[in-house]
Amino acid sequence: MPDFRCSIASLVDEEPMAGTAPTDAEVLLVESPGPWGREAVGDNRLPEAVREHLGAMGMKVFLLRRPDGTAGPGTHVFHARATATGYDVRATVLDRPEDLVGLDLAGLAAYDAPLWLVCTNGKRDRCCAELGRPIAGALAREWPEATWETTHLGGHRFSGTLLSLPSGVTLGRLTPDTAVDACAAVVRGEVPLEWARGRAGRPAVDQAHELHVLAGGDPADELVAVAGPQRRQSCGDDKVKGTTRFEVRRPA
Template identity: 40%
Template sequence: MITCSTLSSELTEPLAATAATATTWLLIEQSGPWGAKALAESHLDPAVGRALDTACAGTGVRAALIRRPGRHPDAGPDGHHEVIVAHTAPGRSWVRRHRVADPAELLAVDFAALGAGEHGGLGTAHPGGPIALVCTNGRRDRCCALLGRPLAAELAAAGHGEVWEVTHLGGHRFSPTMLVLPYGYAYGRLTGTSAKEVLAATATGRTVPEWSRGRSCWERPGQAAEQAVRLLTGETGAEALTLTQQPAGEGRWSVTVRHTDGRTWEVEVAQTPSEPARPESCGKPVGNPARMDVLNVR
């Protein structure tokens, strides 16, 4: 069976600069089945899901549903919903935990402030340790279910207590994909071994560039530039690099990457279509997904 993930792997499509963008993640526990557009297609009240999606628009906050690995009967939620809120900007990363009886309570939150990194005392601070979010939504793409659910189950069975299935991380063709908090790095084409390596590195404040799709707080040109500097220098400190980017015209960007030790790099990035054509996701028509190519680092 040819899937979007096997085809992407065969074409050696780069992982870099493919992470979904969000400065802050709002993750809401919701048991039961998920539809392709899970916020409005699950046991969560569809009106609440649509309202949360609307509230996030333009704020930098990205909402998704989560659940513990394992079987999920077609039944409504029982009791309270766990809520994880995480801001992922370098030097200002934080994770907060909260519980709500009704997810509609979250509509009272200041989403613009959340996106800017101000939690306003919501919940309590996460006690520490990485949180793994593995995309498993087969209604969105079959690769996520076929590859993501076994990975989430393996990590949970290995004793990684903070493992969650999540509805959507983008980039189905890079399955199995995982987002790791608190830093917000996305990873792709993972195995059980490489995923455990990523979690061990995250626990010590490091990232693993080999499997990295990028840090979600950056737009895609910035993700490409950061990855290029990491590969050039061997830097793995998760909080070591910051950046600013500006358009340079004709699908190009100029990105300044700064190290905490004072070093800087100027990176030129261009958007180009992937060749040959391939589907971005199983069931989607064949196309040429945009990719970010690093033209120069100085």
Template identity: 45%
Template sequence: MSTCATASRQLAEPLAGTAATARTWLLVEQPGPWGADALTASHLDPAVGRALDAAAEGTGVRIALIRRPGRHADCHQPGTHRVFAAHTAPGRSWIRTAAIADPAELTRLDLAALGGGEHGGLWEAYDGDPLVFVCTNGKRDRCCALLGRPLAAELAASGAEAWEVTHIGGHRFSPTLFVLPYGYAYGRVTAHGVKDVLEAVRDRRIVTGDCRGRSAWERPAQAAELAVRELTGEEDADAFDVTRTDGTAPHWSVTVAHTDGRTWQVAVEQGAAEPARPESCGRAPGTPARMDVISVTPLRTDVPAEAPAGPRPSRPGAFSPPS
């Protein structure tokens, strides 16, 4: 039986520039089954789900439900919910976490501040292993369940800090996931590949293979930053920032800056992935948008003498690899 993921893989559809956009993630543990629109179709109070969805509009915060890998019986047992708020902007990444009794508490959060990167001392700083969230919601797309759930279970069994997540887009790239604190998403991954990604993140490095982009940026900027990483071989997680994006679809000019002062101008064009293929299982074939990097032009290549060297000092609330 053909699936959207099989078709996308066979057609070698590019991954760069396809990550979900979220400067800040708000992830809420909710065990049990999930519907296609999980915020209002799970054991989470639908009124709370609707309120959170409305409150997040335009804030830069993306909300999703999470659960531990394993069997998910259709029963509701009261208990605490693990929650994570994570900001993914370069140089300012942080994760805050808490265990709450009632998700309705989340409706009182200042989502605009969280989207802007200000946690205001909310909850506790998370400084454990990198967090990996694998999309597994079969009610959104069967590929996410067929390919995502076994991967999530294998990662959890290996000791990774793995969670299942409701929806991060790009079903046809299943199994797909993202990793915090930096917010880079990956597609068509294997357990071995994910372990390499997590090992790199522990060292504050980024693996670009099978990478869809960093969620802090819109799709053209995601593709541009990955192109500069490939060109330079730079692995440091926070080495690059996107300082400017000019243009509108289908043409953009993206400025990517290194912390050492170098800059590049990247021309990105929106193309159509052809031939037609289903963007999700059960849908009619279409030609999804793709981000094509046309050129990468150095604007400044000299490294200032005063450029910082060595590891950056840790920041309050920032991810720190365990010793």
């Protein structure tokens, strides 16, 4: 199926997005301009010593680049740890990327401004590139300092998708127009339910439960993961995988 698009297949299947945000409790974001390969952390233009260091860090690493292709001055680095309400984000700008090796992440300065991380790695999935790049461009016109293209967030079948920090709110099925409105809602402290995948840094069932309650559901309801249809989930390979959905189990 040369014209297969995973985002269209997911939409036609009416696959729910709830509970599909990244679950990583700790992430590192590193500016890396230029092209990225399918396995971006090891296939990029950073120096070899830095690539090896990132690959051995034991935490999720995302690479960043500006939508307009500009870079610097310096190399932006963000470190984020999940909290009860989102992420604690720390940041620095390094003189050169080699300074990342041995960097004391615990000593970075607090960073409270919003970050919009739009998945655009076309080598991983073409939906991310085709749908993500116009979204990143639209957001950059509103928030030039906050907006970054990023490598694989997971859930490319929900493209265009983005992770917002520090809230952790992860959005999907965005367009350039809806992305601006959705991110403005996040800035106001809201969770735009029409586009919400969940709050990153939490287990999937907890993400789904939060969205259930925000939509008016009873906080006492239990959500249970159930198997969804088996189907191809990516434009990048032909593998057939199982999907997961969440059913509400109300207390007796």
